[in-house]
Amino acid sequence: MNPYEILDVAPDANDEAIRKAYLDLVRRHSPDLDPEAFKRISAAYEVLKDEKSRLRYYLFDRETPGDTPFQAFLRYVSTCEKRKPMNHDHLKEFLRKCAKK
Numbered sequence: 001m002n003p004y005e006i007l008d009v010a011p012d013a014n015d016e017a018i019r020k021a022y023l024d025l026v027r028r029h030s031p032d033l034d035p036e037a038f039k040r041i042s043a044a045y046e047v048l049k050d051e052k053s054r055l056r057y058y059l060f061d062r063e064t065p066g067d068t069p070f071q072a073f074l075r076y077v078s079t080c081e082k083r084k085p086m087n088h089d090h091l092k093e094f095l096r097k098c099a100k101k
């Protein structure tokens with residue numbers, strides 16, 4: 001399941017674009033009329049609903065062969081214009097916290 005494909009948003013979409021896509025899809029696929037599609041849409045939104053959830057998905061839940069979590073993290077950071085990469089100690093602490101959750 002690729003949540004970006006389910007919600008039909010780009011990987012660099014912001015919170016508002018993801019929320020808008022989710023609400024549009026929920027209107028079209030109500031839980032009464034299409035419960036399976038609604039479950040898929042809701043699950044995809046839970047994965048992408050905020051930046052922390054997207055980062056967790058990007059680092060740990062994606063299935064991309066040959067891609068390490070650190071490479072995924074670097075690619076994610078490179079797409080964020082306002083972010084600076086963390087120094088090594090902060091990165092280790094961040095990854096430890098994510099792994100515990």
